[in-house]
Amino acid sequence: xxxxxxxxxxxxxxxxxxxxxxxxxxxxxxxxxxxxxxxxxxxxxxxxxxxxxxxxxxxxxxxxxxxxxxxxxxxxxxxxxxxxxxxxxxxxxxxxxxxxxxxxxxxxxxxxxxxxxx
Amino acid sequence: xxxxxxxxxxxxxxxxxxxxxxxxxxxxxxxxxxxxxxxxxxxxxxxxxxxxxxxxxxxxxxxxxxxxxxxxxxxxxxxxxxxxxxxxxxxxxxxxxxxxxxxxxxxxxxxxx
Numbered sequence: 001x002x003x004x005x006x007x008x009x010x011x012x013x014x015x016x017x018x019x020x021x022x023x024x025x026x027x028x029x030x031x032x033x034x035x036x037x038x039x040x041x042x043x044x045x046x047x048x049x050x051x052x053x054x055x056x057x058x059x060x061x062x063x064x065x066x067x068x069x070x071x072x073x074x075x076x077x078x079x080x081x082x083x084x085x086x087x088x089x090x091x092x093x094x095x096x097x098x099x100x101x102x103x104x105x106x107x108x109x110x111x112x113x114x115x116x117x118x
Numbered sequence: 119x120x121x122x123x124x125x126x127x128x129x130x131x132x133x134x135x136x137x138x139x140x141x142x143x144x145x146x147x148x149x150x151x152x153x154x155x156x157x158x159x160x161x162x163x164x165x166x167x168x169x170x171x172x173x174x175x176x177x178x179x180x181x182x183x184x185x186x187x188x189x190x191x192x193x194x195x196x197x198x199x200x201x202x203x204x205x206x207x208x209x210x211x212x213x214x215x216x217x218x219x220x221x222x223x224x225x226x227x228x229x230x231x
Contacts, residue, residue, distance in 0.1 A: 034218065034219075038161075041207070041224075041226070042223075042224070043209060043221045043222065043223050043224050044163075044209070044221050046218055046219070049218060091161060093161075093163065095163070095219075103168070105151050105168075105170075105213070105215060105216075106151075106153070106165060106168060107213075107219055108165070109155075109162065109163035109164075111160070111161070111162045112161050112162065112163075
């Protein structure tokens with residue numbers, strides 16, 4: 001139980017294009033999902049908290065117009081990297097916190113998406 | 119603001135031996151949760167163990183156990199009978215109820231045969 005998927009697992013795009021990453025909770029509902037960025041051998045850096053039916057909350061220093069988050073349902077949140085540049089290349093991870101039926105105080109993580117911007 | 123400190127960047131252990139990973143945190147709150155997550159080379163974050171601060175009993179999950187010292191704000195992870203599959207980066211994390219996770223810098227653990 002408590003499985004989170006991410007799609008795609010790996011994406012390569014050209015500079016200036018936009019990329020959308022999906023995060024789905026497969027066997028539970030989540031009003032809150034989280035988006036992280038991780039550099040090699042480093043800790044996870046929280047980018048934003050995604051709230052179903054409302055605007056995301058971004059961490060300080062994260063450009064909300066560059067990293068668009070949509071949480072349209074209780075099982076799906078998307079992160080769109082707009083006008084991507086090479087410095088946006090990174091590993092992006094989402095997590096979700098169950099509403100009920102599981103440990104509502106625990107975040108479950110997706111497998112991550114490796115983004116490479118050429 | 120809460121902070122989490124993992125003072126061991128890297129550790130190694132022989133297969134079948136026991137290893138302890140350290141974690142300290144700083145908070146003025148009394149109700150919170152603590153977690154250990156494992157990130158193997160696949161980079162999938164896996165929940166290893168969780169602890170509610172109001173519970174005095176240390177959490178255990180098979181070969182994994184914690185030593186939770188609330189007054190000292192310490193939350194170490196003990197891995198018994200280490201296996202090659204335990205090789206991973208381990209993150210200690212703190213969370214207040216309904217809030218976001220605060221991660222430590224991580225400890226890379228290598229299990230040697």
